[in-house]
Amino acid sequence: MIHESGPHGCTVPAPAEYVLRAEGIGKSFGGVEVLSSASLWAEPGRVTTLLGRNGCGKTTLMRIAAGRLGPDWGVVKYRGRVRVAGGLAAMARDGLMFVPQGSLLCPSYRVEDHFRALRHAFPVSNCAFSAPDLDAAVERFRLGPLLEQRTWTLSGGEKMRVSVALAVARRPLVLLIDEPFVGVQPKDQEMVADALRALADEGCAVVTSGHDVRVLMEVSDAIIWCTAGTTHHLGTPADAASSDQFRREYLGAFA
Amino acid sequence: MIWIVLKGFGAGGVILVGGSPVAAFVAFPVATLPLVFVVLVAVRIDMARQSEAVFLANLGWPFRRIAVSLTVLIVVLDGAVALLAS
Numbered sequence: 622m623i624h625e626s627g628p629h630g631c632t633v634p635a636p637a638e639y640v641l642r643a644e645g646i647g648k649s650f651g652g653v654e655v656l657s658s659a660s661l662w663a664e665p666g667r668v669t670t671l672l673g674r675n676g677c678g679k680t681t682l683m684r685i686a687a688g689r690l691g692p693d694w695g696v697v698k699y700r701g702r703v704r705v706a707g708g709l710a711a712m713a714r715d716g717l718m719f720v721p722q723g724s725l726l727c728p729s730y731r732v733e734d735h736f737r738a739l740r741h742a743f744p745v746s747n748c749a750f751s752a753p754d755l756d757a758a759v760e761r762f763r764l765g766p767l768l769e770q771r772t773w774t775l776s777g778g779e780k781m782r783v784s785v786a787l788a789v790a791r792r793p794l795v796l797l798i799d800e801p802f803v804g805v806q807p808k809d810q811e812m813v814a815d816a817l818r819a820l821a822d823e824g825c826a827v828v829t830s831g832h833d834v835r836v837l838m839e840v841s842d843a844i845i846w847c848t849a850g851t852t853h854h855l856g857t858p859a860d861a862a863s864s865d866q867f868r869r870e871y872l873g874a875f876a
Numbered sequence: 877m878i879w880i881v882l883k884g885f886g887a888g889g890v891i892l893v894g895g896s897p898v899a900a901f902v903a904f905p906v907a908t909l910p911l912v913f914v915v916l917v918a919v920r921i922d923m924a925r926q927s928e929a930v931f932l933a934n935l936g937w938p939f940r941r942i943a944v945s946l947t948v949l950i951v952v953l954d955g956a957v958a959l960l961a962s
């Protein structure tokens with residue numbers, strides 16, 4: 622397998638190994654350039670994490686990669702095909718799942734309705750998960766007492782717990798999950814991290830983001846630093862932590 | 877935006893039935909209250925729809941398909957009402 626050398630001397634997998642790749646992405650809002658040439662990729666069996674200061678464009682890049690937002694330039698490829706904006710539904714039918722910042726849930730639905738919709742959307746015949754997977758996810762994430770509740774009544778941490786449970790139950794090929802640890806209590810952060818790790822170990826390509834550096838560095842295989850409209854592949858979390866510039870400009874006291 | 881659109885439709889309707897467009901556009905504060913309510917409900921529904929659109933897309937249902945299904949449903953229901961009335 623061919624490997625090219627990354628900017629920090631680490632190895633970057635050859636493009637064939639990426640199941641999802643957003644490349645050379647540029648995006649402006651109202652004349653203000655947020656991204657000029659950013660890239661994001663997802664590799665089967667690995668957790669890739671996008672880090673960077675508030676407002677650097679992590680969410681924007683993830684939304685573009687998920688087909689929720691059109692880039693001004695650049696290209697998104699999923700499973701070897703170029704995808705267009707608005708293509709999340711088509712990619713989802715093809716195994717992708719996108720959990721946006723905040724949560725995935727519909728405010729007026731009950732928690733249980735989301736699981737029922739998931740079961741109907743992907744009949745067992747054409748999908749990796751089965752009904753017992755849904756029940757197991759409900760149990761694993763202690764959602765029993767929440768099932769009857771409307772989503773808008775849930776706390777922030779509960780919403781994220783339900784969102785992760787849905788992602789785990791879906792067993793996607795690629796999971797893009799924006800800020801999965803926000804508002805989640807420390808003990809449950811461990812549970813969410815374990816779930817993401819287990820998904821990756823089963824072969825799912827997981828992409829995350831956020832500022833909960835400790836847990837994100839622990840769960841990740843690769844770190845992408847989003848800064849000044851572009852992205853840098855920093856390599857493993859240990860490689861990232863040893864990058865002077867990254868420590869100085871982003872990690873600060875966490876280094 | 878929703879307010880302008882609703883006001884526009886209201887005034888348009890009044891012009892069609894021969895009323896004064898200015899009178900239709902300028903409402904008493906009390907008469908505006910239902911309009912405020914409609915705008916607030918529309919915004920609330922839109923906010924809910926935003927996250928609903930992402931959830932449904934994750935299930936493989938594009939909003940386009942949902943919009944088409946709703947349009948077909950409304951046309952069929954209207955057709956049925958027209959048939960019953962005739």
Ligand SMILES: Nc1ncnc2c1ncn2[C@@H]1O[C@H](COP(=O)(O)OP(=O)(O)OP(=O)(O)O)[C@@H](O)[C@H]1O
Binds near residue numbers: 651655
């Ligand atoms: N729809 C939009 N319209 C206008 N500006 C936007 C829009 N979406 C994002 N932005 C701007 O683009 C920049 C990047 O936003 P984005 O949400 O991608 O940041 P982020 O890196 O995810 O930040 P955080 O770490 O706080 O989540 C911000 O300055 C934001 O204000």
Ligand SMILES: [Mg+2]
Binds near residue numbers: 679680681722799
């Ligand atoms: Mg963000």
